[in-house]
Amino acid sequence: MEQKSIQFFPEQASTIAHSVDGLYLYLVLVTAFFSILIATLIVIFAVKYRRRADTPTPKAVHGGLWLEITWSVIPLGLSMVMFAWGASIFFTESRPPADSMEIYVTGKQWMWKIQHMEGQREINELHIPVNRDIKLTMTSEDVIHDFYVPAFRTKSDVLPGRYTTEWFHATKTGAYHIFCAEYCGTKHSGMIGTVYVMEPQQFDAWLSGGGGTGTLAQKGEALFSQLGCVTCHQATADVKGRCPNLHGIWGRPQQLTTGASVTVDAGYVSESILNPSAKIVAGYENIMPTFSGLVTAEGVTELVEYVKSIGPAPGAPGSAPAPAAKGAPAAKGAPAAKAAPAATVKP
Amino acid sequence: METVATAVEREPRTYLNVDHTLKSWLLTEDHKRIGILYLIVITIFFAIGGLFAALIRIELTTPAGDLVESSVYNRLFTGHGIIMVFFFLIPSIPASLGNFLIPLMIGAKDVAFPKLNLLSWYLYVIGGSMALTAIIYGGIDTGWTFYVPFSTGYASGMVMLTLVGIFINGFSSILTGLNFMVTIHRMRAPGMTWFRLPLFIWSLYSTSLIQVLATPVVAVTLLLAALERGLHIGIFDPALGGDPVLFQHLFWFYSHPAVYIMILPAMGVTSEIISTFSKKEPFGYSFIALSSLAIAVFGFIVWGHHLFVSSQSVYAGMVFSILSYLVAIPSAIKVFNWVSTMYKGSVELTTPMLYGIGFIGLFTIGGLTGLFLASMGMDVHLTDTYFVIAHFHYIMVGGAIMGFMGGLHFWWPKITGKLYSETWARLSAIIIFLGFNLTFFPQFILGYMGMPRRYHVYAPEFQVFNVLSSAGASVLGLGYALPLVYFLWSIFFGKKAPANPWGATGLEWQIQSPPLPENFEITPVITEAPYHYAPSEEVVHVG
Structure with missing residues (x-):
């Protein structure tokens, strides 16, 4: 800069x-x-055909x-x-490489909140390692924003109520602008920040410094029990509860009462927390209350990471803290936010 | 206007001197007088919108926000956008020059529905007054695009009043379009076949088509936004169960074709001017005529190129991208045909001609830079930056306003019966051209460097080009102020204009200046093609 x-x-x-x-x-x-x-x-x-006194009417x-x-x-x-x-180019831009390092971004009037998987949080700053594919999963707490890094020539809108992604592969260490590129109100031009592209060793040092209180998934787990989700949603394999069991559902399709099917991803889990009656898994009642207003966008992100971490995630390497097993056989493929009898889930 | 009439009092009977009372103007059904009513109100809106732009440019000479606060700055660019788009550019050429000229050019006594025509003007004035009231008292900070959920749930100010004002104004636009279409279909003089219509009429016909078909969509969209804001009916706001991207689809379904509402009439004016001052029929008449229609039709299916970064599907994006390139081709055809019209012509660089060739140059740059934004990978970097601002100002200011100014200078002698000072007018045309480029060219560079639009405070490395741009804006402002002076001067002191000062072939030039209230003493019978400068047996074929 x-x-x-x-x-x-x-x-x-x-x-x-x-x-x-x-x-x-x-x-x-x-x-x-x-x-x-x-x-x-x-x-x-x-000049050549300028009208002179004796210019005759030109022919058509x-x-x-x-x-x-x-x-x-x-x-x-x-x-x-x-x-x-x-x-x-757009195809490349819209397909993040599979082994990208994931980071969550939440926009709100007028700041950028960043959450690293390891639990580090930052505001209006984004630290990343050089020469590594980085994938941002982004949402907004209020209006539409847009995460723009001119030095990376990429941007994407950040919408309330859904997740969008953006990825890049920084090639040069340094500090670069982050701009909000979608007009979002009074201090729109103040919704800016800096990307710090660091050498991998420096980045690792940065990441381990300034104590986090656990990974995103761990924070999500704490929230899961704090919000009482555990009273209805089982997280242990094969235990049937009032609401779908969350064990191993990440990335799998769920059959809905409407007959349609939905894949469990960040957008679906988030929707199930904030607007539970939108999609009901077949075989369950529409009984879950909304947690809109009770949990922040960052909290939702943590819960999403927790759900992702429960049980064997298909294809995802390192499916994180294995929940302590307990329980009985569950209906195959239970989805996100719905209830099941209490069960403490400790890694 | 009272004075206009007085000045020509002892002259033969004209539409201006038949009656001098204010009532005769405010209740007139004469399309020519209604055209002038529009011209007056349009000029007022242009001046207010321009004042907002001036304040914006002064603020942006330094990176810090030191002239006004952010909340005021946001109100300035919102006011500038709303006034210029909805209350200046869209009605500019069609409602003023179009109203005045359509019946004259097709050999009719008036438009098909004269009372409806007057109603359109009143709706425009009412809608415009409401929006202006909202903008001045309290202001509104949504941006002219009204993106949700910001506009429906978060924005302060008199959003509701503005939305209703634009909604009402939409009906003015729809009724004018409808009136023009019926007039062109039903009221052409005997012998005035479709392919004897002047190209200006073809462009206005295409424009009317868009006005009639697209305006209802934006009217409904803004009404839905108003309902969501006022009654919290969830349509667009995800917190209420709505979809914010749906708003963007609906909004651009109108607002992209609206660009063609602005540019097509200016293309029509340019076709007339280039032909007249080359003393030659337009090269490729039917290609120019039909390309207007092609633009109007294709213009409806490209709106998604505004949504490449809005989480639209990649495949939808590809379809919109390729269609956007297809709509560029008819514009390219027009440019090549205009230039070829000058080939082996008898070219006279009058004021209208300076505007005409200025239009071609600036529209070419505006159009070509649009190709950057239709290219998806490029657009991701450029969208919502100053590159977009520069691009659409090349189209709207460099294109639409150059066309409007060209048309005004071209037909001014017909409208007022007076001649303006050619020297001052040429000077102002040159000042506007230079000032325009100095204002907006640096913004292309700013955009590629990554300066986002709608930024009150910006990073210091962007200052140099912002200073250049602001300097250009003051030159441009001077250029726009000059015509106001010499046009007014011409009304009072200008030489009397002959019926056909340019030696043009159009029907409107064969009648007296200013025209009779009923336009033609007897209905003309058309026996020739519209641009019969040379005898038809002496045609040279190229290619």
């Missing part, structure tokens, strides 16, 4: 930034070519169809390159 003299480009600090700048160069060249062509023709025609000039086709097809061809190139 050290700025000297006049700049025309932001820092190029991610893998995506390189490809975006390449596309930008192509677009600038096409724009410059046609702008200069049109301007030159206008000037030449205005009719063009052939092929001329119209030519100047339609050439721009079309050039723009299809723009389309394909832009779409391919």
Whole structure:
């Protein structure tokens, strides 16, 4: 963020930034070519054919169809390159690599709250290691925001009531702007922060410093019992409760009363906590009260991480603290926020 | 306007001197007088919107927020956007010049529904007054886009009154569009076939189509937002069980075609001007005419390119991206045809012609930079930055307002019967062109550097280009102030304009300036193509 003299480009600090700048160069060249062509023709025609006292009325000039086709097809061809190139970059941008390091972001008027899996929290600052794929899972507590890092050439809206993701791979250590790019009220221009891209060793030191009180999943577990979720939701394999058992459901499809099916992910777990009656798992009653207002967006994030950590998560390496087993066979595939008789779950 | 009439009192009977009373203006059913009523109110809105812009640019000369507070700054850009989009740009050319000229250009005595035409003006004035009241007393800080849930649950100020004002104004737009469509279908003079229509009429027909079909959607959308804000009916706010992205789809379903409501009429004006001052029929008449319709139709299916980062599906994004490129092609066709019209012409750089070629240049840049934003991977970086601001100001100010100014200078002698000072007018056209580029070109660079739009306080490295932009804005302001002076001067002291000062072939130039109240003494019969500058047997074929 050290700025000297006049700049025309932001820092190029991610893998995506390189490809975006390449596309930008192509677009600038096409724009410059046609702008200069049109301007030159206008000037030449205005001078060469300027009206003099003795200029006779010019004859009408009719063009052939092929001329119209030519100047339609050439721009079309050039723009299809723009389309394909832009779409391919966008595809990369919208597909976070599977082994990305995950970080949660919560936007609220007017700050960015960051939660690391290891339990570290920060506000308006984001520390990440260089040369590592980083995936942000983001939500908002109030209005729409947008998490924008110009040096990474990427941004994504941050919406209330759902999760969006954004990923990047920083290639250069340093400090870069975070801007909120979606207008969000009075102090919109103050909803800014800094990404610190660090060498891996430094990052590890940072991560272990400044004591957290446990990982996100551990915090989620504490919250789970504090909010009394455990009274209805079993977290132990094969125990049937009043509400769906949460053991091993992450990433699995759940059959709903409507006949539809839903995959258990951050969005679904969050919805089940804040708006439980939206989707009811087949075989269960609509009895869960809403926890909207009782749990913060960050709390929801912790609960999501806890649910993810219960039991063997399909495909997810390191399915975290194994809950102490207890209990009886459960209906296969119990979903998120619904009740089950109490059971203490301790790793 | 009283004085206008006095000045031509001893002249032959015209639409201006038949009656001088205020009542005769406020209750007029004459499309020409209604056009002038619009022109007056539009100019007032333009001046207010411009004042807001001036304050914004002064604030942004330094990175700190030192002129006004953030809450005021947010009200300034919201006011600027709402006034300029809904109450200046959308009605500008169609409601003023279009109203005045459609019947004259197709050989009719008036529009199809004269009373409805007057009602449109009143709805515009009522809606505009409501929005203006809200903006001045209390203000509103939602941005002109009214994104939810901010606008329905969080914004302060008189949001409700503004929404209702825009809702009412929407009916003015719908009724005007409807009136124009019926007029063009039903009231053409004998012999005025579709392909003898001037290109300005083709562009206004396409514009009307969008006004009639798209405006109801934004009217309903804003009404739903008002219901959510007032009665907490959950439609868009997730806390009430709604979907905030739905609002964005509905909003842009109108607001993207609305861009074409602004630019198509300016394209029509440009077609007239380039042809007249090259003394040559437009190259590729039917391609220009039909490309207007193509833009109007394709313009309806590209709205999703505003939502690439709003969590829209990747595949939906791809469809919207490719369609956005397709809508660019008819615009490219127009530009090439305009330039070719000048080829082997007899080119005269009058004031309207300066605006005409200025339009082509600025629209070309505006259009080409739109291609950046249609490219998904590029848009992710650029959307919601100053690049977008620069792009749409090249289209709306560089395009629509250049067209409006060009048209005003072109038809001013017909409308008022007076000539303005060509020297001052050319000077102002050049000042506007230079000031415009200095204001908005630096914003492209700011955008790529990553400066977000709607920022009251910004990072220090963005200052240089902001200072350039503000300097340009003061030049631009001077450029816009000049016409106000020499136009008023021409009304009182200007030389009397002949019927056809430019030697143009259009029907409106074959009648006296200013026209009779009933336009034509006898209904004209059209026997020729619209731009018969040269005998048709002397056609040169290229290609």
